[in-house]
Amino acid sequence: MIPEQGVVVMVCSTVKAGTECAFMAKEGCGYSGGTCLPVVEQCEGCQRAAEFPTGKFCSSYPNPAIKWKAGNCNFATHTKLEVQDKQKINPLKASKRNNKKK
Numbered sequence: 001m002i003p004e005q006g007v008v009v010m011v012c013s014t015v016k017a018g019t020e021c022a023f024m025a026k027e028g029c030g031y032s033g034g035t036c037l038p039v040v041e042q043c044e045g046c047q048r049a050a051e052f053p054t055g056k057f058c059s060s061y062p063n064p065a066i067k068w069k070a071g072n073c074n075f076a077t078h079t080k081l082e083v084q085d086k087q088k089i090n091p092l093k094a095s096k097r098n099n100k101k102k
Ligand code: SF4
Pocket: 039, 040, 042, 043, 046, 047, 048, 049, 057, 058, 059, 060, 061, 063, 064, 065, 067, 073, 074, 075, 076, 077
């Protein structure tokens, strides 16, 4: 808790005990189900996955399975976006270029 700045940071008292958490409140964990869920198979190798006495959990998101439901997790540190370095080709100019070669 930082009273001078008016910011209240709550610390987890459930599965990730001791870590700061935005879902934590005076009444307890405010996340659905009242606790974080463990990492999933796809999280293997991610630097945000952390080991706790209660298991392995994501330090950024309470339910890792949801992050992988519609594709790659956008927080993941072990996956890279494939950057396509394709040059735009003007079909008319390409056709002219091909005709010159003949
Ligand atoms: S950031 Fe994504 S991939 Fe990494 S542990 Fe969390 S949910 Fe899993």
